[in-house]
Amino acid sequence: MMEAIDLRNRDIFRQGANVIFAIAQFSVTFLPAFGIGIGIGDRALGNSSPIVPIYWAFFIWFLIFPACIAFGIYQAFPKQRKNDIQRRIGFYTASAFIGITAYALVAQFGGSDWILVAIFVWILASLISALFHLTDYRHRLTQREQYIVLAPISLLTGWVSLAILVNLADALKISGIIQTGTVETIFSVFLLLVALLFASFIIRRTRGNLWYAFPVIWGVIGVVIANIQERPNYMVAVTSGSVALAILGVLLMVRRSKKESLGRI
DSSP states (O other): OOHHHHHHHHHHHHHHHHHHHHHHHGGGGGGGGSSSSSSHHHHTTOOTTSSOOOOGGGGGGHHHHHHHHHHHHTTTTTTTTTTTHHHHHHHHHHHHHHHHHHHHHHHHTTTTHHHHHHHHHHHHHHHHHHHHHHTTTTOOOHHHIIIIIHHHHHHEEOOOOHHHHHHHHHHHHHHHSSSSHHHHHHHHHHHHHHHHHHHHHHHHHHTHHHHHHHHHHHHHHHHHHHHIOOOOOOOHHHHHHHHHHHHHHHHHHHHHHHHHHHHHO
């Protein structure tokens, strides 16, 4: 009896944490509008590394935030309380939403760039754990859950897997470890290749997850345009374009292989 009560309380806590912080991670970004803290975008002005995408690429958050809120509300329904998949991913997703909320607050109140990088590691680890569980149980997801559970977590994971490298590059530049010039360009190319390897691994592991690949490709294309229009650096621009095409190629290959495997069954 006590175990049943403990499990019920655990489920309620999980559901509550997800819905509260799915909303909170979006809501706290409005604090600067009320004179509380500084805007996350304003903080980075003048310190952007070459792998920071053009400003409008960040508008993808207007897709990610509502999707995460929809997920938070959906998983909070009473009938989802005992859902085995929600139980497996729920604490990971809540952890990620808490991490994004913490990131926004630390950034807006002038916290250390290295703390921000550490927070992104926490967020990404949480999201990857949730995404891998969803991949393993994808055959059990309903059509509705494909869009309201898998898609939001995949979109967020994709964007964060690129954003963590952008934050690392900014932290190294601001701290003076990487200086503007040739060294920064070479390091930016290296980080883009890391992004390619990491995204390729996740795409393969998630069996050609289009929702994951989209924000990564979107962000890398944003890097291409930023290095042509805003801060001309053609080596980074060409590398970014090549990385975007390579990620797309990996996605198409994995999805084609998956379709052929299903066709043989």
